[in-house]
Amino acid sequence: MHKEKGVIGLQVDSLVEGTNELVFTRDAADFNDRQLIDAGFGKNIRVEVSAEKSETEITISIRTSAEADLSCDICLAPVSTMLTGTYRIFYVYNDHAEREPDGNDDYRLLERTAETIDITEDVRETLLLSLPMKVTCTDNPECIMYPGSSEDTQIDDGDKSQWLESLEKLKNKYR
Numbered sequence: 001m002h003k004e005k006g007v008i009g010l011q012v013d014s015l016v017e018g019t020n021e022l023v024f025t026r027d028a029a030d031f032n033d034r035q036l037i038d039a040g041f042g043k044n045i046r047v048e049v050s051a052e053k054s055e056t057e058i059t060i061s062i063r064t065s066a067e068a069d070l071s072c073d074i075c076l077a078p079v080s081t082m083l084t085g086t087y088r089i090f091y092v093y094n095d096h097a098e099r100e101p102d103g104n105d106d107y108r109l110l111e112r113t114a115e116t117i118d119i120t121e122d123v124r125e126t127l128l129l130s131l132p133m134k135v136t137c138t139d140n141p142e143c144i145m146y147p148g149s150s151e152d153t154q155i156d157d158g159d160k161s162q163w164l165e166s167l168e169k170l171k172n173k174y175r
């Protein structure tokens, strides 16, 4: 399955000098990327773009907000969370570039003749980076991570690590 390009693009001609505020709404499925779906992203990915255009460069700030269906790391209960991510890219016109891009991914060259700037891949990465490292329940009294529920569910360390280990195995099975 190939990853979609051109899902979100900026028309360079339509950008005015100064600040341009744009809002895009897409479905996770539009990106045609299994990784996004597996990560828990569903419908309604909102992308706010602020493009600062000058004679020499276009600075693009991306802000994503999307609801993701995740699961608690401890008890595996479903957790729905609103995630936001930000990313900034500097497009410098190649006739004004003072340096070559040095592998620094957020500094790129732009041709004077470029009609569109495709930010599909940047939005995709911003979404993936917005995923939290840890996910825990927020309102599930059954979960030991839920504040106030810990007293009745004391598990001694030996049991606990074994139990966590089996949960890890279970989770890996679904990866």
Ligand SMILES: [Zn+2]
Pocket: 072, 073, 074, 075, 076, 077, 136, 137, 140, 143, 144, 145
């Ligand atoms: Zn939980």
